[in-house]
Amino acid sequence: MSKETLEHLNTHTLIGNTDHRGTAWHYRAEHQGVESNHYPGPIPVSDVERRLFSWEAVSRQIAVETPTDVTTMTHLSSAGSPVRWDVVEDRQAICRDDNNAVMGIFAPGYAMHQYREWLLGTVANLLDDDLSISSAGLLRGGAVAWVEVSVPESITTPQGVIFRPNLLATTSFDGSTATTYKRTITDVVCDNTRETALAEKGQAYKVKHSRHSRTHLMAARDALSMVHTIADSFAREVAHLCEVKVPDPAWSSFLDTYVPRVGADGRALTGRSLTLADKKRDLLDNLYRYDDRVAPWSGTAHGALQAVNTYEHHENPVRGTSRPERNMLRTIAGDFGRVDQEAWSTLQAVLA
Known part of the structure:
Protein backbone atom coordinates (compact mmCIF):
# COMPACT_ATOMS: atom_id res chain seq x y z
CA MET A 1 0.00 0.00 0.00
CA SER A 2 1.06 3.59 -0.51
CA LYS A 3 2.96 5.42 2.20
CA GLU A 4 1.49 8.64 0.88
CA THR A 5 -1.56 8.95 3.11
CA LEU A 6 -3.65 12.11 3.30
CA GLU A 7 -1.68 13.01 6.42
CA HIS A 8 1.60 12.64 4.52
CA LEU A 9 0.38 14.69 1.57
CA ASN A 10 -0.70 17.46 3.95
CA THR A 11 2.61 17.56 5.82
CA HIS A 12 5.29 16.50 3.31
CA THR A 13 4.17 18.43 0.25
CA LEU A 14 4.02 22.23 -0.06
CA ILE A 15 1.50 23.94 -2.35
CA GLY A 16 1.98 27.59 -3.34
CA ASN A 17 0.05 30.45 -4.98
CA THR A 18 -3.30 29.19 -3.72
CA ASP A 19 -4.82 32.70 -4.00
CA HIS A 20 -4.66 32.18 -7.78
CA ARG A 21 -5.01 28.41 -8.00
CA GLY A 22 -7.02 27.24 -5.01
CA THR A 23 -6.15 24.35 -2.69
CA ALA A 24 -4.94 20.93 -3.77
CA TRP A 25 -7.69 18.32 -3.91
CA HIS A 26 -6.03 16.40 -1.05
CA TYR A 27 -6.13 19.41 1.31
CA ARG A 28 -7.55 18.48 4.72
CA ALA A 29 -7.42 21.03 7.54
CA GLU A 30 -7.46 18.29 10.17
CA HIS A 31 -4.19 16.85 8.79
CA GLN A 32 -2.32 20.15 8.54
CA GLY A 33 -0.82 20.12 12.02
CA VAL A 34 0.48 23.37 13.50
CA GLU A 35 1.52 24.78 10.11
CA SER A 36 -0.45 24.71 6.87
CA ASN A 37 1.27 23.28 3.80
CA HIS A 38 -0.69 25.71 1.56
CA TYR A 39 0.70 29.16 0.80
CA PRO A 40 -1.40 32.06 -0.58
CA GLY A 41 1.65 33.23 -2.54
CA PRO A 42 5.04 31.75 -3.47
CA ILE A 43 6.69 29.17 -1.23
CA PRO A 44 9.83 30.62 0.42
CA VAL A 45 13.06 28.74 -0.30
CA SER A 46 13.76 28.70 3.44
CA ASP A 47 10.48 26.89 4.12
CA VAL A 48 11.25 24.16 1.60
CA GLU A 49 14.61 23.63 3.27
CA ARG A 50 13.22 23.74 6.80
CA ARG A 51 10.10 21.64 6.27
CA LEU A 52 11.27 19.12 3.67
CA PHE A 53 15.04 19.17 3.13
CA SER A 54 16.38 19.67 6.67
CA TRP A 55 18.19 16.31 6.48
CA GLU A 56 20.84 14.85 4.20
CA ALA A 107 27.40 0.02 -5.91
CA PRO A 108 30.26 2.23 -4.62
CA GLY A 109 30.15 4.42 -7.76
CA TYR A 110 26.71 5.83 -6.91
CA ALA A 111 26.88 9.55 -6.11
CA MET A 112 24.33 11.24 -3.88
CA HIS A 113 22.62 14.38 -5.20
CA GLN A 114 21.56 16.20 -2.05
CA TYR A 115 18.17 17.85 -2.34
CA ARG A 116 19.28 21.20 -0.96
CA GLU A 117 22.04 21.54 -3.54
CA TRP A 118 20.64 19.84 -6.64
CA LEU A 119 17.00 20.92 -6.32
CA LEU A 120 16.88 24.09 -4.21
CA GLY A 121 20.33 25.40 -5.09
CA THR A 122 19.85 25.04 -8.83
CA VAL A 123 16.46 26.77 -8.97
CA ALA A 124 17.18 29.55 -6.48
CA ASN A 125 18.92 31.73 -9.09
CA LEU A 126 15.81 31.60 -11.29
CA LEU A 127 13.46 33.10 -8.74
CA ASP A 128 12.31 36.68 -9.29
CA ASP A 129 9.05 38.62 -9.60
CA ASP A 130 7.97 36.39 -12.49
CA LEU A 131 9.08 32.98 -11.22
CA SER A 132 8.65 31.36 -7.82
CA ILE A 133 8.43 27.97 -6.13
CA SER A 134 4.90 26.69 -6.69
CA SER A 135 5.18 23.22 -5.15
CA ALA A 136 7.67 20.86 -3.52
CA GLY A 137 7.42 17.52 -1.84
CA LEU A 138 8.79 14.21 -0.66
CA LEU A 139 7.53 10.77 -1.68
CA ARG A 140 8.45 7.19 -0.73
CA GLY A 141 9.70 8.14 2.71
CA GLY A 142 11.94 10.85 1.29
CA ALA A 143 13.52 8.69 -1.41
CA VAL A 144 11.97 10.88 -4.15
CA ALA A 145 11.72 14.67 -4.10
CA TRP A 146 10.75 17.51 -6.39
CA VAL A 147 10.70 21.29 -6.54
CA GLU A 148 8.49 23.02 -9.10
CA VAL A 149 9.03 26.59 -10.29
CA SER A 150 6.31 28.43 -12.18
CA VAL A 151 4.67 31.79 -12.83
CA PRO A 152 2.29 33.08 -10.11
CA GLU A 153 -0.68 33.68 -12.43
CA SER A 154 -2.01 31.55 -15.25
CA ILE A 155 -1.91 32.47 -18.94
CA THR A 156 -4.86 32.30 -21.35
CA THR A 157 -4.39 31.64 -25.06
CA PRO A 158 -6.69 33.16 -27.73
CA GLN A 159 -8.29 29.70 -27.97
CA GLY A 160 -9.42 29.90 -24.33
CA VAL A 161 -6.87 27.41 -23.00
CA ILE A 162 -5.70 28.44 -19.51
CA PHE A 163 -2.26 27.13 -18.66
CA ARG A 164 0.72 27.62 -16.42
CA PRO A 165 4.36 27.01 -17.47
CA ASN A 166 6.47 25.09 -14.97
CA LEU A 167 10.00 23.86 -14.47
CA LEU A 168 10.21 20.59 -12.55
CA ALA A 169 13.46 19.72 -10.75
CA THR A 170 13.50 16.21 -9.32
CA THR A 171 15.83 13.48 -8.11
CA SER A 172 15.81 10.34 -6.00
CA PHE A 173 17.80 8.18 -3.61
CA ASP A 174 16.12 4.89 -4.54
CA GLY A 175 17.37 4.59 -8.12
CA SER A 176 13.97 5.34 -9.63
CA THR A 177 15.11 8.43 -11.53
CA ALA A 178 18.17 10.40 -12.48
CA THR A 179 18.36 14.03 -11.42
CA THR A 180 16.09 15.69 -13.97
CA TYR A 181 15.12 19.22 -14.92
CA LYS A 182 12.17 19.29 -17.28
CA ARG A 183 9.62 21.78 -18.46
CA THR A 184 5.95 20.97 -18.12
CA ILE A 185 2.62 22.70 -18.60
CA THR A 186 -0.30 22.56 -16.19
CA ASP A 187 -3.64 22.88 -17.91
CA VAL A 188 -5.41 24.80 -15.16
CA VAL A 189 -8.93 23.71 -16.10
CA CYS A 190 -8.28 20.18 -14.90
CA ASP A 191 -4.85 20.54 -13.27
CA ASN A 192 -3.16 18.31 -15.83
CA THR A 193 0.58 18.39 -16.38
CA ARG A 194 1.57 18.09 -20.00
CA GLU A 195 5.00 18.24 -21.53
CA THR A 196 5.25 20.96 -24.14
CA ALA A 197 5.97 20.75 -27.85
CA LEU A 198 4.89 17.17 -28.50
CA ALA A 199 7.48 16.42 -31.14
CA GLU A 200 10.22 18.69 -29.82
CA LYS A 201 13.44 17.27 -28.41
CA GLY A 202 15.53 18.58 -25.55
CA GLN A 203 12.66 19.19 -23.14
CA ALA A 204 14.54 17.64 -20.22
CA TYR A 205 18.09 17.68 -18.88
CA LYS A 206 19.21 14.63 -16.91
CA VAL A 207 22.27 13.93 -14.76
CA LYS A 208 23.04 10.37 -13.66
CA HIS A 209 24.12 9.59 -10.11
CA SER A 210 27.69 8.78 -11.13
CA ARG A 211 30.98 9.74 -9.50
CA HIS A 212 31.55 12.37 -12.23
CA SER A 213 28.08 13.92 -12.02
CA ARG A 214 29.26 17.07 -10.25
CA THR A 215 30.95 18.23 -13.46
CA HIS A 216 27.44 18.46 -14.99
CA LEU A 217 25.94 20.64 -12.28
CA MET A 218 26.86 23.92 -13.95
CA ALA A 219 25.44 22.70 -17.27
CA ALA A 220 22.24 21.78 -15.45
CA ARG A 221 21.97 25.29 -14.06
CA ASP A 222 22.40 26.69 -17.55
CA ALA A 223 19.71 24.35 -18.87
CA LEU A 224 17.19 25.81 -16.44
CA SER A 225 16.97 28.94 -18.59
CA MET A 226 14.54 26.95 -20.76
CA VAL A 227 11.72 27.83 -18.35
CA HIS A 228 11.55 31.29 -19.94
CA THR A 229 10.66 29.82 -23.37
CA ILE A 230 7.84 27.56 -22.23
CA ALA A 231 4.87 29.92 -22.54
CA ASP A 232 5.45 30.89 -26.18
CA SER A 233 6.21 27.30 -27.15
CA PHE A 234 3.03 25.93 -25.61
CA ALA A 235 0.86 28.75 -26.95
CA ARG A 236 2.07 27.94 -30.47
CA GLU A 237 1.35 24.26 -29.88
CA VAL A 238 -2.18 24.95 -28.66
CA ALA A 239 -2.90 27.21 -31.63
CA HIS A 240 -1.72 24.53 -34.02
CA LEU A 241 -3.67 21.72 -32.33
CA CYS A 242 -6.85 23.81 -32.25
CA GLU A 243 -6.53 24.37 -35.99
CA VAL A 244 -6.34 20.62 -36.68
CA LYS A 245 -9.97 19.53 -37.14
CA VAL A 246 -11.15 16.12 -35.96
CA PRO A 247 -14.52 15.21 -37.50
CA ASP A 248 -16.70 12.70 -35.66
CA PRO A 249 -15.70 9.78 -37.94
CA ALA A 250 -12.05 10.56 -37.27
CA TRP A 251 -12.66 10.60 -33.49
CA SER A 252 -14.37 7.21 -33.76
CA SER A 253 -11.44 5.88 -35.76
CA PHE A 254 -9.05 7.26 -33.15
CA LEU A 255 -10.88 5.35 -30.41
CA ASP A 256 -10.80 2.17 -32.53
CA THR A 257 -7.04 2.52 -32.91
CA TYR A 258 -6.11 3.88 -29.49
CA VAL A 259 -8.38 1.54 -27.51
CA PRO A 260 -9.06 -1.35 -29.91
CA ARG A 261 -11.81 -3.88 -29.33
CA VAL A 262 -9.67 -6.55 -31.00
CA GLY A 263 -6.49 -8.19 -29.76
CA ALA A 264 -3.05 -8.32 -31.33
CA ASP A 265 -4.10 -11.54 -33.11
CA GLY A 266 -6.99 -9.76 -34.84
CA ARG A 267 -9.66 -11.57 -32.85
CA ALA A 268 -12.44 -9.68 -31.11
CA LEU A 269 -11.92 -9.16 -27.39
CA THR A 270 -14.21 -11.02 -25.03
CA GLY A 271 -14.98 -11.13 -21.32
CA ARG A 272 -13.10 -8.83 -18.95
CA SER A 273 -10.77 -7.52 -21.69
CA LEU A 274 -13.73 -6.31 -23.72
CA THR A 275 -15.40 -4.82 -20.64
CA LEU A 276 -12.27 -2.84 -19.72
CA ALA A 277 -11.78 -1.61 -23.29
CA ASP A 278 -15.39 -0.49 -23.59
CA LYS A 279 -15.25 1.28 -20.23
CA LYS A 280 -12.14 3.23 -21.24
CA ARG A 281 -13.65 4.12 -24.63
CA ASP A 282 -16.86 5.33 -22.96
CA LEU A 283 -14.92 7.46 -20.47
CA LEU A 284 -12.78 9.02 -23.21
CA ASP A 285 -15.83 9.72 -25.36
CA ASN A 286 -17.73 11.25 -22.44
CA LEU A 287 -14.79 13.50 -21.57
CA TYR A 288 -14.41 14.54 -25.20
CA ARG A 289 -18.07 15.39 -25.79
CA TYR A 290 -19.49 16.52 -22.45
CA ASP A 291 -16.84 17.30 -19.84
CA ASP A 292 -16.18 21.01 -19.22
CA ARG A 293 -12.45 20.30 -19.03
CA VAL A 294 -12.38 18.98 -22.60
CA ALA A 295 -15.64 19.59 -24.47
CA PRO A 296 -14.95 23.26 -25.36
CA TRP A 297 -12.26 21.94 -27.74
CA SER A 298 -13.99 18.82 -29.05
CA GLY A 299 -13.69 18.54 -32.79
CA THR A 300 -10.02 19.52 -32.65
CA ALA A 301 -6.74 17.75 -32.02
CA HIS A 302 -6.34 19.70 -28.79
CA GLY A 303 -9.67 18.31 -27.56
CA ALA A 304 -8.65 14.75 -28.43
CA LEU A 305 -5.32 15.04 -26.62
CA GLN A 306 -6.94 16.79 -23.68
CA ALA A 307 -9.41 13.91 -23.36
CA VAL A 308 -6.57 11.39 -23.20
CA ASN A 309 -4.53 13.49 -20.76
CA THR A 310 -7.52 14.14 -18.48
CA TYR A 311 -8.38 10.44 -18.49
CA GLU A 312 -4.83 9.48 -17.51
CA HIS A 313 -4.77 11.99 -14.63
CA HIS A 314 -8.27 11.70 -13.24
CA GLU A 315 -10.07 8.59 -14.52
CA ASN A 316 -7.45 5.87 -15.03
CA PRO A 317 -7.84 3.35 -12.15
CA VAL A 318 -5.30 3.64 -9.31
CA ARG A 319 -4.24 0.63 -7.26
CA GLY A 320 -1.85 0.36 -4.33
CA THR A 321 -1.14 4.08 -4.11
CA SER A 322 -2.84 7.46 -3.94
CA ARG A 323 -3.73 9.35 -7.11
CA PRO A 324 -1.56 12.43 -6.37
CA GLU A 325 1.43 10.20 -5.62
CA ARG A 326 0.85 8.17 -8.78
CA ASN A 327 0.45 11.30 -10.90
CA MET A 328 3.57 12.98 -9.53
CA LEU A 329 5.68 9.85 -10.00
CA ARG A 330 4.42 9.52 -13.58
CA THR A 331 5.24 13.17 -14.20
CA ILE A 332 8.74 12.69 -12.81
CA ALA A 333 9.28 9.58 -14.93
CA GLY A 334 7.99 11.26 -18.10
CA ASP A 335 5.08 8.85 -18.49
CA PHE A 336 2.56 11.59 -19.30
CA GLY A 337 4.81 12.97 -22.00
CA ARG A 338 4.97 9.54 -23.61
CA VAL A 339 1.17 9.20 -23.36
CA ASP A 340 0.70 12.57 -25.08
CA GLN A 341 3.13 11.66 -27.85
CA GLU A 342 1.54 8.25 -28.40
CA ALA A 343 -1.94 9.78 -28.61
CA TRP A 344 -0.71 12.49 -31.00
CA SER A 345 1.00 9.93 -33.25
CA THR A 346 -2.16 7.81 -33.31
CA LEU A 347 -4.34 10.80 -34.14
CA GLN A 348 -1.99 11.94 -36.92
CA ALA A 349 -2.14 8.47 -38.49
CA VAL A 350 -5.93 8.46 -38.34
CA LEU A 351 -6.21 11.93 -39.88
CA ALA A 352 -3.74 11.01 -42.59
Whole structure:
Protein backbone atom coordinates (compact mmCIF):
# COMPACT_ATOMS: atom_id res chain seq x y z
CA MET A 1 0.00 0.00 0.00
CA SER A 2 1.06 3.59 -0.51
CA LYS A 3 2.96 5.42 2.20
CA GLU A 4 1.49 8.64 0.88
CA THR A 5 -1.56 8.95 3.11
CA LEU A 6 -3.65 12.11 3.30
CA GLU A 7 -1.68 13.01 6.42
CA HIS A 8 1.60 12.64 4.52
CA LEU A 9 0.38 14.69 1.57
CA ASN A 10 -0.70 17.46 3.95
CA THR A 11 2.61 17.56 5.82
CA HIS A 12 5.29 16.50 3.31
CA THR A 13 4.17 18.43 0.25
CA LEU A 14 4.02 22.23 -0.06
CA ILE A 15 1.50 23.94 -2.35
CA GLY A 16 1.98 27.59 -3.34
CA ASN A 17 0.05 30.45 -4.98
CA THR A 18 -3.30 29.19 -3.72
CA ASP A 19 -4.82 32.70 -4.00
CA HIS A 20 -4.66 32.18 -7.78
CA ARG A 21 -5.01 28.41 -8.00
CA GLY A 22 -7.02 27.24 -5.01
CA THR A 23 -6.15 24.35 -2.69
CA ALA A 24 -4.94 20.93 -3.77
CA TRP A 25 -7.69 18.32 -3.91
CA HIS A 26 -6.03 16.40 -1.05
CA TYR A 27 -6.13 19.41 1.31
CA ARG A 28 -7.55 18.48 4.72
CA ALA A 29 -7.42 21.03 7.54
CA GLU A 30 -7.46 18.29 10.17
CA HIS A 31 -4.19 16.85 8.79
CA GLN A 32 -2.32 20.15 8.54
CA GLY A 33 -0.82 20.12 12.02
CA VAL A 34 0.48 23.37 13.50
CA GLU A 35 1.52 24.78 10.11
CA SER A 36 -0.45 24.71 6.87
CA ASN A 37 1.27 23.28 3.80
CA HIS A 38 -0.69 25.71 1.56
CA TYR A 39 0.70 29.16 0.80
CA PRO A 40 -1.40 32.06 -0.58
CA GLY A 41 1.65 33.23 -2.54
CA PRO A 42 5.04 31.75 -3.47
CA ILE A 43 6.69 29.17 -1.23
CA PRO A 44 9.83 30.62 0.42
CA VAL A 45 13.06 28.74 -0.30
CA SER A 46 13.76 28.70 3.44
CA ASP A 47 10.48 26.89 4.12
CA VAL A 48 11.25 24.16 1.60
CA GLU A 49 14.61 23.63 3.27
CA ARG A 50 13.22 23.74 6.80
CA ARG A 51 10.10 21.64 6.27
CA LEU A 52 11.27 19.12 3.67
CA PHE A 53 15.04 19.17 3.13
CA SER A 54 16.38 19.67 6.67
CA TRP A 55 18.19 16.31 6.48
CA GLU A 56 20.84 14.85 4.20
CA ALA A 57 21.47 11.47 2.64
CA VAL A 58 24.50 9.57 3.96
CA SER A 59 26.34 6.47 2.79
CA ARG A 60 26.58 3.57 5.24
CA GLN A 61 28.13 0.13 5.10
CA ILE A 62 26.04 -2.98 4.60
CA ALA A 63 26.61 -6.25 6.46
CA VAL A 64 25.07 -9.70 6.14
CA GLU A 65 24.61 -12.46 8.67
CA THR A 66 27.08 -15.28 8.04
CA PRO A 67 26.95 -18.66 9.84
CA THR A 68 29.97 -19.18 12.11
CA ASP A 69 30.98 -20.81 15.38
CA VAL A 70 30.81 -19.51 18.90
CA THR A 71 34.41 -18.28 18.83
CA THR A 72 33.75 -15.65 16.14
CA MET A 73 30.02 -15.08 16.55
CA THR A 74 28.64 -11.60 17.17
CA HIS A 75 25.10 -12.72 17.97
CA LEU A 76 22.52 -15.48 17.54
CA SER A 77 20.30 -15.71 14.47
CA SER A 78 16.51 -15.75 14.72
CA ALA A 79 16.81 -19.55 14.66
CA GLY A 80 19.25 -19.50 17.59
CA SER A 81 22.38 -20.35 15.58
CA PRO A 82 25.70 -18.49 15.98
CA VAL A 83 26.27 -15.90 13.24
CA ARG A 84 28.45 -12.86 12.63
CA TRP A 85 28.14 -9.66 10.64
CA ASP A 86 30.30 -9.55 7.50
CA VAL A 87 30.58 -6.23 5.66
CA VAL A 88 29.59 -6.24 1.96
CA GLU A 89 32.40 -4.25 0.41
CA ASP A 90 30.84 -3.63 -3.02
CA ARG A 91 27.56 -2.17 -1.82
CA GLN A 92 26.48 0.93 0.10
CA ALA A 93 23.19 1.86 1.72
CA ILE A 94 21.91 5.40 1.19
CA CYS A 95 20.15 6.47 4.39
CA ARG A 96 18.54 9.55 5.89
CA ASP A 97 20.70 11.05 8.62
CA ASP A 98 17.66 12.09 10.70
CA ASN A 99 15.77 8.81 11.06
CA ASN A 100 18.27 6.30 9.55
CA ALA A 101 15.71 5.03 7.02
CA VAL A 102 17.31 3.08 4.15
CA MET A 103 16.25 4.61 0.83
CA GLY A 104 18.36 2.57 -1.60
CA ILE A 105 21.29 0.17 -1.98
CA PHE A 106 23.91 0.81 -4.66
CA ALA A 107 27.40 0.02 -5.91
CA PRO A 108 30.26 2.23 -4.62
CA GLY A 109 30.15 4.42 -7.76
CA TYR A 110 26.71 5.83 -6.91
CA ALA A 111 26.88 9.55 -6.11
CA MET A 112 24.33 11.24 -3.88
CA HIS A 113 22.62 14.38 -5.20
CA GLN A 114 21.56 16.20 -2.05
CA TYR A 115 18.17 17.85 -2.34
CA ARG A 116 19.28 21.20 -0.96
CA GLU A 117 22.04 21.54 -3.54
CA TRP A 118 20.64 19.84 -6.64
CA LEU A 119 17.00 20.92 -6.32
CA LEU A 120 16.88 24.09 -4.21
CA GLY A 121 20.33 25.40 -5.09
CA THR A 122 19.85 25.04 -8.83
CA VAL A 123 16.46 26.77 -8.97
CA ALA A 124 17.18 29.55 -6.48
CA ASN A 125 18.92 31.73 -9.09
CA LEU A 126 15.81 31.60 -11.29
CA LEU A 127 13.46 33.10 -8.74
CA ASP A 128 12.31 36.68 -9.29
CA ASP A 129 9.05 38.62 -9.60
CA ASP A 130 7.97 36.39 -12.49
CA LEU A 131 9.08 32.98 -11.22
CA SER A 132 8.65 31.36 -7.82
CA ILE A 133 8.43 27.97 -6.13
CA SER A 134 4.90 26.69 -6.69
CA SER A 135 5.18 23.22 -5.15
CA ALA A 136 7.67 20.86 -3.52
CA GLY A 137 7.42 17.52 -1.84
CA LEU A 138 8.79 14.21 -0.66
CA LEU A 139 7.53 10.77 -1.68
CA ARG A 140 8.45 7.19 -0.73
CA GLY A 141 9.70 8.14 2.71
CA GLY A 142 11.94 10.85 1.29
CA ALA A 143 13.52 8.69 -1.41
CA VAL A 144 11.97 10.88 -4.15
CA ALA A 145 11.72 14.67 -4.10
CA TRP A 146 10.75 17.51 -6.39
CA VAL A 147 10.70 21.29 -6.54
CA GLU A 148 8.49 23.02 -9.10
CA VAL A 149 9.03 26.59 -10.29
CA SER A 150 6.31 28.43 -12.18
CA VAL A 151 4.67 31.79 -12.83
CA PRO A 152 2.29 33.08 -10.11
CA GLU A 153 -0.68 33.68 -12.43
CA SER A 154 -2.01 31.55 -15.25
CA ILE A 155 -1.91 32.47 -18.94
CA THR A 156 -4.86 32.30 -21.35
CA THR A 157 -4.39 31.64 -25.06
CA PRO A 158 -6.69 33.16 -27.73
CA GLN A 159 -8.29 29.70 -27.97
CA GLY A 160 -9.42 29.90 -24.33
CA VAL A 161 -6.87 27.41 -23.00
CA ILE A 162 -5.70 28.44 -19.51
CA PHE A 163 -2.26 27.13 -18.66
CA ARG A 164 0.72 27.62 -16.42
CA PRO A 165 4.36 27.01 -17.47
CA ASN A 166 6.47 25.09 -14.97
CA LEU A 167 10.00 23.86 -14.47
CA LEU A 168 10.21 20.59 -12.55
CA ALA A 169 13.46 19.72 -10.75
CA THR A 170 13.50 16.21 -9.32
CA THR A 171 15.83 13.48 -8.11
CA SER A 172 15.81 10.34 -6.00
CA PHE A 173 17.80 8.18 -3.61
CA ASP A 174 16.12 4.89 -4.54
CA GLY A 175 17.37 4.59 -8.12
CA SER A 176 13.97 5.34 -9.63
CA THR A 177 15.11 8.43 -11.53
CA ALA A 178 18.17 10.40 -12.48
CA THR A 179 18.36 14.03 -11.42
CA THR A 180 16.09 15.69 -13.97
CA TYR A 181 15.12 19.22 -14.92
CA LYS A 182 12.17 19.29 -17.28
CA ARG A 183 9.62 21.78 -18.46
CA THR A 184 5.95 20.97 -18.12
CA ILE A 185 2.62 22.70 -18.60
CA THR A 186 -0.30 22.56 -16.19
CA ASP A 187 -3.64 22.88 -17.91
CA VAL A 188 -5.41 24.80 -15.16
CA VAL A 189 -8.93 23.71 -16.10
CA CYS A 190 -8.28 20.18 -14.90
CA ASP A 191 -4.85 20.54 -13.27
CA ASN A 192 -3.16 18.31 -15.83
CA THR A 193 0.58 18.39 -16.38
CA ARG A 194 1.57 18.09 -20.00
CA GLU A 195 5.00 18.24 -21.53
CA THR A 196 5.25 20.96 -24.14
CA ALA A 197 5.97 20.75 -27.85
CA LEU A 198 4.89 17.17 -28.50
CA ALA A 199 7.48 16.42 -31.14
CA GLU A 200 10.22 18.69 -29.82
CA LYS A 201 13.44 17.27 -28.41
CA GLY A 202 15.53 18.58 -25.55
CA GLN A 203 12.66 19.19 -23.14
CA ALA A 204 14.54 17.64 -20.22
CA TYR A 205 18.09 17.68 -18.88
CA LYS A 206 19.21 14.63 -16.91
CA VAL A 207 22.27 13.93 -14.76
CA LYS A 208 23.04 10.37 -13.66
CA HIS A 209 24.12 9.59 -10.11
CA SER A 210 27.69 8.78 -11.13
CA ARG A 211 30.98 9.74 -9.50
CA HIS A 212 31.55 12.37 -12.23
CA SER A 213 28.08 13.92 -12.02
CA ARG A 214 29.26 17.07 -10.25
CA THR A 215 30.95 18.23 -13.46
CA HIS A 216 27.44 18.46 -14.99
CA LEU A 217 25.94 20.64 -12.28
CA MET A 218 26.86 23.92 -13.95
CA ALA A 219 25.44 22.70 -17.27
CA ALA A 220 22.24 21.78 -15.45
CA ARG A 221 21.97 25.29 -14.06
CA ASP A 222 22.40 26.69 -17.55
CA ALA A 223 19.71 24.35 -18.87
CA LEU A 224 17.19 25.81 -16.44
CA SER A 225 16.97 28.94 -18.59
CA MET A 226 14.54 26.95 -20.76
CA VAL A 227 11.72 27.83 -18.35
CA HIS A 228 11.55 31.29 -19.94
CA THR A 229 10.66 29.82 -23.37
CA ILE A 230 7.84 27.56 -22.23
CA ALA A 231 4.87 29.92 -22.54
CA ASP A 232 5.45 30.89 -26.18
CA SER A 233 6.21 27.30 -27.15
CA PHE A 234 3.03 25.93 -25.61
CA ALA A 235 0.86 28.75 -26.95
CA ARG A 236 2.07 27.94 -30.47
CA GLU A 237 1.35 24.26 -29.88
CA VAL A 238 -2.18 24.95 -28.66
CA ALA A 239 -2.90 27.21 -31.63
CA HIS A 240 -1.72 24.53 -34.02
CA LEU A 241 -3.67 21.72 -32.33
CA CYS A 242 -6.85 23.81 -32.25
CA GLU A 243 -6.53 24.37 -35.99
CA VAL A 244 -6.34 20.62 -36.68
CA LYS A 245 -9.97 19.53 -37.14
CA VAL A 246 -11.15 16.12 -35.96
CA PRO A 247 -14.52 15.21 -37.50
CA ASP A 248 -16.70 12.70 -35.66
CA PRO A 249 -15.70 9.78 -37.94
CA ALA A 250 -12.05 10.56 -37.27
CA TRP A 251 -12.66 10.60 -33.49
CA SER A 252 -14.37 7.21 -33.76
CA SER A 253 -11.44 5.88 -35.76
CA PHE A 254 -9.05 7.26 -33.15
CA LEU A 255 -10.88 5.35 -30.41
CA ASP A 256 -10.80 2.17 -32.53
CA THR A 257 -7.04 2.52 -32.91
CA TYR A 258 -6.11 3.88 -29.49
CA VAL A 259 -8.38 1.54 -27.51
CA PRO A 260 -9.06 -1.35 -29.91
CA ARG A 261 -11.81 -3.88 -29.33
CA VAL A 262 -9.67 -6.55 -31.00
CA GLY A 263 -6.49 -8.19 -29.76
CA ALA A 264 -3.05 -8.32 -31.33
CA ASP A 265 -4.10 -11.54 -33.11
CA GLY A 266 -6.99 -9.76 -34.84
CA ARG A 267 -9.66 -11.57 -32.85
CA ALA A 268 -12.44 -9.68 -31.11
CA LEU A 269 -11.92 -9.16 -27.39
CA THR A 270 -14.21 -11.02 -25.03
CA GLY A 271 -14.98 -11.13 -21.32
CA ARG A 272 -13.10 -8.83 -18.95
CA SER A 273 -10.77 -7.52 -21.69
CA LEU A 274 -13.73 -6.31 -23.72
CA THR A 275 -15.40 -4.82 -20.64
CA LEU A 276 -12.27 -2.84 -19.72
CA ALA A 277 -11.78 -1.61 -23.29
CA ASP A 278 -15.39 -0.49 -23.59
CA LYS A 279 -15.25 1.28 -20.23
CA LYS A 280 -12.14 3.23 -21.24
CA ARG A 281 -13.65 4.12 -24.63
CA ASP A 282 -16.86 5.33 -22.96
CA LEU A 283 -14.92 7.46 -20.47
CA LEU A 284 -12.78 9.02 -23.21
CA ASP A 285 -15.83 9.72 -25.36
CA ASN A 286 -17.73 11.25 -22.44
CA LEU A 287 -14.79 13.50 -21.57
CA TYR A 288 -14.41 14.54 -25.20
CA ARG A 289 -18.07 15.39 -25.79
CA TYR A 290 -19.49 16.52 -22.45
CA ASP A 291 -16.84 17.30 -19.84
CA ASP A 292 -16.18 21.01 -19.22
CA ARG A 293 -12.45 20.30 -19.03
CA VAL A 294 -12.38 18.98 -22.60
CA ALA A 295 -15.64 19.59 -24.47
CA PRO A 296 -14.95 23.26 -25.36
CA TRP A 297 -12.26 21.94 -27.74
CA SER A 298 -13.99 18.82 -29.05
CA GLY A 299 -13.69 18.54 -32.79
CA THR A 300 -10.02 19.52 -32.65
CA ALA A 301 -6.74 17.75 -32.02
CA HIS A 302 -6.34 19.70 -28.79
CA GLY A 303 -9.67 18.31 -27.56
CA ALA A 304 -8.65 14.75 -28.43
CA LEU A 305 -5.32 15.04 -26.62
CA GLN A 306 -6.94 16.79 -23.68
CA ALA A 307 -9.41 13.91 -23.36
CA VAL A 308 -6.57 11.39 -23.20
CA ASN A 309 -4.53 13.49 -20.76
CA THR A 310 -7.52 14.14 -18.48
CA TYR A 311 -8.38 10.44 -18.49
CA GLU A 312 -4.83 9.48 -17.51
CA HIS A 313 -4.77 11.99 -14.63
CA HIS A 314 -8.27 11.70 -13.24
CA GLU A 315 -10.07 8.59 -14.52
CA ASN A 316 -7.45 5.87 -15.03
CA PRO A 317 -7.84 3.35 -12.15
CA VAL A 318 -5.30 3.64 -9.31
CA ARG A 319 -4.24 0.63 -7.26
CA GLY A 320 -1.85 0.36 -4.33
CA THR A 321 -1.14 4.08 -4.11
CA SER A 322 -2.84 7.46 -3.94
CA ARG A 323 -3.73 9.35 -7.11
CA PRO A 324 -1.56 12.43 -6.37
CA GLU A 325 1.43 10.20 -5.62
CA ARG A 326 0.85 8.17 -8.78
CA ASN A 327 0.45 11.30 -10.90
CA MET A 328 3.57 12.98 -9.53
CA LEU A 329 5.68 9.85 -10.00
CA ARG A 330 4.42 9.52 -13.58
CA THR A 331 5.24 13.17 -14.20
CA ILE A 332 8.74 12.69 -12.81
CA ALA A 333 9.28 9.58 -14.93
CA GLY A 334 7.99 11.26 -18.10
CA ASP A 335 5.08 8.85 -18.49
CA PHE A 336 2.56 11.59 -19.30
CA GLY A 337 4.81 12.97 -22.00
CA ARG A 338 4.97 9.54 -23.61
CA VAL A 339 1.17 9.20 -23.36
CA ASP A 340 0.70 12.57 -25.08
CA GLN A 341 3.13 11.66 -27.85
CA GLU A 342 1.54 8.25 -28.40
CA ALA A 343 -1.94 9.78 -28.61
CA TRP A 344 -0.71 12.49 -31.00
CA SER A 345 1.00 9.93 -33.25
CA THR A 346 -2.16 7.81 -33.31
CA LEU A 347 -4.34 10.80 -34.14
CA GLN A 348 -1.99 11.94 -36.92
CA ALA A 349 -2.14 8.47 -38.49
CA VAL A 350 -5.93 8.46 -38.34
CA LEU A 351 -6.21 11.93 -39.88
CA ALA A 352 -3.74 11.01 -42.59
